[in-house]
Amino acid sequence: MMQAKQEWAEKILSGDRRAIARAISAIEKGEPAGRELLKRVFSKTGGAFVIGVTGSPGAGKSTLVEKLAAEYRADGTRVGIIAVDPTSPFSGGAILGDRIRMQRLATDEGVYIRSMATRGQLGGLAPAAHDAVSILDAAGCGVVIIETVGVGQDEVEVARLAEATVLLLVPGMGDDVQTFKAGVMEIADLFVINKADQPGAGRIEQEITAMLAISTPRDGWQPPILRTVATTGEGIAALREKLDEFRVFGGQGVREARRREQCRSRLLDLLRQELFEKVARQRLQGSELDALVGEVLSRRRDPHTVVEELVAETAPRETEISKSRR
Ligand SMILES: Nc1nc2c(ncn2[C@@H]2O[C@H](COP(=O)(O)OP(=O)(O)OP(=O)(O)O)[C@@H](O)[C@H]2O)c(=O)[nH]1
Ligand SMILES: [Mg+2]
Numbered sequence: 281m282m283q284a285k286q287e288w289a290e291k292i293l294s295g296d297r298r299a300i301a302r303a304i305s306a307i308e309k310g311e312p313a314g315r316e317l318l319k320r321v322f323s324k325t326g327g328a329f330v331i332g333v334t335g336s337p338g339a340g341k342s343t344l345v346e347k348l349a350a351e352y353r354a355d356g357t358r359v360g361i362i363a364v365d366p367t368s369p370f371s372g373g374a375i376l377g378d379r380i381r382m383q384r385l386a387t388d389e390g391v392y393i394r395s396m397a398t399r400g401q402l403g404g405l406a407p408a409a410h411d412a413v414s415i416l417d418a419a420g421c422g423v424v425i426i427e428t429v430g431v432g433q434d435e436v437e438v439a440r441l442a443e444a445t446v447l448l449l450v451p452g453m454g455d456d457v458q459t460f461k462a463g464v465m466e467i468a469d470l471f472v473i474n475k476a477d478q479p480g481a482g483r484i485e486q487e488i489t490a491m492l493a494i495s496t497p498r499d500g501w502q503p504p505i506l507r508t509v510a511t512t513g514e515g516i517a518a519l520r521e522k523l524d525e526f527r528v529f530g531g532q533g534v535r536e537a538r539r540r541e542q543c544r545s546r547l548l549d550l551l552r553q554e555l556f557e558k559v560a561r562q563r564l565q566g567s568e569l570d571a572l573v574g575e576v577l578s579r580r581r582d583p584h585t586v587v588e589e590l591v592a593e594t595a596p597r598e599t600e601i602s603k604s605r606r
Pocket of ligand 2: 343
């Protein structure tokens with residue numbers, strides 16, 4: 281068993297596509313194997329340039345990601361792509377769309393494409409996406425691009441795990457800068473006005489410029505505003521250049537601070553999730569949660585007392601107990 285895991289981990293490190301795909305599936309399903317593999321390959325991570333690409337639905341993210349990946353492929357860099365689909369894993373629409381759009385890349389042995397769906401109630405998406413990035417990083421991807429729809433908290437969190445975040449905006453369509461969530465605007469290291477072949481690119485550029493004028497540059501970096509036509513590839517080379525420039529800039533101390541911050545939030549996220557799952561597993565099986573909800577609803581008990589009890593009564597050494605049972 282241990283031997284098999286070690287072989288699996290080695291296959292990941294050598295870039296074996298099937299081993300990588302299976303590992304990310306295990307992570308997505310929360311299987312212990314995923315965690316085990318992560319532990320084995322973690323020391324080999326940290327080399328990838330992780331780029332987050334976010335923006336409204338239909339802004340052209342997938343089209344741009346494909347072109348950007350091809351740009352990096354041109355000099356032999358292995359590229360990993362994670363498309364985060366906020367819809368149900370079973371709707372399939374967007375996933376299928378991305379597959380078709382990225383078909384050209386799919387036949388390239390040096391590109392790994394993966395769709396991940398938002399997870400259910402227990403645990404957010406961010407930890408799984410984080411681990412998937414680590415697998416691709418360990419597998420030798422020099423660049424990992426994460427595509428997320430910039431609307432919800434999950435997506436902002438996913439974008440936070442990137443070293444560089446590209447925010448796509450498009451002309452017209454009421455996609456005004458003001459209506460874009462403040463949190464999303466703030467995480468952008470690079471602004472890209474995609475569909476620059478359509479009228480209104482100038483106006484949106486003015487809006488972004490106005491917004492940037494009143495905000496303090498994060499980490500001393502002044503986010504550039506670029507224009508692209510993802511369908512034709514126009515502006516993609518310039519985007520790559522800016523990204524690489526940002527990476528070099530980041531290397532001067534900023535990246536270190538950011539990475540430290542990312543490690544900190546990853547640890548806290550995992551801790552939060554682990555503790556929550558422990559309580560949920562031990563104390564919230566079946567209808568227990570409903571019963572507690574009922575007690576609070578009828579004012580028989582207050583929520584603070586209920587939570588204090590749940591936490592206090594959770595077996596502290598659960599891991600050892602369940603291990604000895606096995
Ligand atoms: N005119 C024009 N159309 C574009 C451009 N970039 C993308 N499109 C088109 O816009 C549509 C949506 O593109 P996608 O790449 O799927 O957009 P997306 O942001 O990934 O969409 P979701 O993942 O569904 O949120 C497609 O029909 C693209 O061909 C562009 O620069 N100009
Ligand atoms: Mg897409």
